Amino acid sequence: MQDNSTGNLSSGSLHIPPRPEVVTALMEEKAKAEPNFRRIARLITSDVGLSAAMIKAVNSPAFGMEPKLASVPLALQTLGPQQVARIATELVTRNLSGGKTASLERFWDSAEKSALLCARIAAKLHGISSDEAYSYGLFHDCGIPLLMKHFPRYKDVLIAANSSVGQSFTACEEAGVGTHHAVVGYFLTRSWNLPDVLCQATLRHHELDVFEVEQGNHMLDFIGIGHLAEHAHHLSARNGEDVEWNKYEHAVLEHFGLSDEDYQDIVEGT
Numbered sequence: 001m002q003d004n005s006t007g008n009l010s011s012g013s014l015h016i017p018p019r020p021e022v023v024t025a026l027m028e029e030k031a032k033a034e035p036n037f038r039r040i041a042r043l044i045t046s047d048v049g050l051s052a053a054m055i056k057a058v059n060s061p062a063f064g065m066e067p068k069l070a071s072v073p074l075a076l077q078t079l080g081p082q083q084v085a086r087i088a089t090e091l092v093t094r095n096l097s098g099g100k101t102a103s104l105e106r107f108w109d110s111a112e113k114s115a116l117l118c119a120r121i122a123a124k125l126h127g128i129s130s131d132e133a134y135s136y137g138l139f140h141d142c143g144i145p146l147l148m149k150h151f152p153r154y155k156d157v158l159i160a161a162n163s164s165v166g167q168s169f170t171a172c173e174e175a176g177v178g179t180h181h182a183v184v185g186y187f188l189t190r191s192w193n194l195p196d197v198l199c200q201a202t203l204r205h206h207e208l209d210v211f212e213v214e215q216g217n218h219m220l221d222f223i224g225i226g227h228l229a230e231h232a233h234h235l236s237a238r239n240g241e242d243v244e245w246n247k248y249e250h251a252v253l254e255h256f257g258l259s260d261e262d263y264q265d266i267v268e269g270t
Helices: 021-030 037-045 048-058 072-079 081-096 102-124 130-139 143-150 154-162 169-177 181-191 196-204 219-237 243-256 260-269
Strands: none
Touching (some): 037 048, 037 072, 037 081, 048 072, 048 081, 072 081, 081 102, 081 130, 102 130, 102 143, 102 219, 130 181, 130 219, 154 169, 169 181, 181 196, 196 219, 219 243, 219 260
């Protein structure tokens, strides 16, 4: 079994950004039975940069808004507080992790698509929160941009890990830089007080035998949805063989009780 400890990295050896106050407040509102629309709008609009980024995000082709939305309150009325709060959280997280620089553009594009796909897949399965699935899709690889900033050669390590057939993704990272993105992501999600199930799923999503040793654990729902989403994204990008999916396909389909036909319906429907 792969070691799921936090290895030789501690929260003091790599800068883990704290959760900003705006995200804390947004998450508090999301958790309420009746979120306060005015407070959410005030939190977002109090930051000019975040407000502008929010309008740009909700008017992107991903949401297909016609006519275009001109304000944060309009976005709240149209999309609802849950979705607006999670978009704002994503935007703040991106900024903390280095922004959408040229070197991280592919990562952020994939993270956005993975989060949306996770939410859509969760909606087709029973007993899994689409909002939590979205958060998992967004955060489970959030250690990557932090490691890219910390280790100049990390990009080469990622390339090698993505093509490795004989060992886990995180084992390749360990060999290259002495730690891996899953443990860094765990520190980040834990420091932001995300639900423990999402923190654990972030830490363990590259363990080759996690579906064998943790049967019946709700954590596996998020790990499985993440693998389904990333494979769907891989197929849409037509990037050749999906090495990671080959490692987990059987376990994921068995966990959800999906036939090949069920699986195809889910992937094609996302």
